[in-house]
Amino acid sequence: MNVIITGASRGIGRELVKRYSKKAHKIYAVARNEKKLKELAKEFKNIEPVVLDLANLEDVRKFGKSVKNVDLVICNGAISLPHSPSFTPFEDFKKTFDINFLSIHALLEGVVPNMKKGKIVLISSLASLIGAPSSMPYSASKRALNSYAQSLRNLLAPDIEVINILPGFIKTDMTVKNDFYMPFLMELEEGVDEIQKAIEKGYKEYAFPKRLYYLIKLFNMLPLSLQDKLLQKVAK
Template structure:
């Protein structure tokens, strides 16, 4: 299986690469930090996998489109769009520069890469596209407006692609995890509910992919809480959000 993983030099991308690093798989790992990526690739090769590395900043859209053209020359069985970022939680107004960077990284870069790849997947009439989103996409807290907005946009994009590509035999999956130990979540300075280790999170993600879950949100109790709160009257939601922000110290 030929698997492409973005943001593969650390965090969930690194863990996903190591999970799929077997002699049966060919990995294409994309990230901007060469030393980190080379280290991940070395460990994947030690596990028996054939590995190609591509050094690129996902915010360089022309570069991403070029990579998409190159990747499309060979069959792609699975592409995991994991690269993403957060600017942490803040009670103030997010500066435009941070907002722009979040949307470029978490959303626009994805279409830059996929635009030339999707026609190739349609031609081969098979393949999987996996989006790593977040439970934060389902309910926007006032301290994470930019991040939640970028991930909600990603969900909408993935949903449309699902309907567009399903008739062509292509599976589109949106994975929405809660708090998993990673570089991104280590920035948080508040108690994270239903926190998972990297290993626990990766086990959930890869199981969802294996079972071809079109929309997979976990942990289930956290997801259920979000759904219940979303159904409450606005006045009650306001109180819950205000109390949660107070607990965060925001």
């Protein structure tokens, strides 16, 4: 099995590399930090470090076209700007969309035509289900990803499975900087167990932890005026 994992140098991506290195023939481990990727290649088997900035969409397209016969693509690399009540500058907004959303199509444009069968995994977020004012670009980029996942799944069925995963809070560098209460915060291993289960069982869409997912679903059933009041309270 040939695998591509983006965001492989840290957090969820690194843990996925570690687990799939036991099963894969080759893993293309994509991230910017060359030193961390080299350490990863020393520690685990079958890793090919790919130093790539997902914000550089032309480089991502080139890489996608250069890889043949991939069986599993895990689009995991992403950024989240620090939560802020101020209006996001355009440059930061664009960067978030380039990395979290457009880089995925830039990669898959080259990879998909060379894939006969296999799985494409998109790592979205429960944050995609709520437009929190303090994380506007992140939530919007992940909401766009949910729509992309649905289109892609039905475009590529039945040969290529598309799996969209919506995690809640997991302890990584991305969440360590958050200074607000994160309900049902999970340890890295626990979160990646859930992600791996969704990949291996081939769930079309998988949101976890269920308690937080159902709370968000309930929130989304409230009248908009009440949702807005609550979101404005949290934003202040």
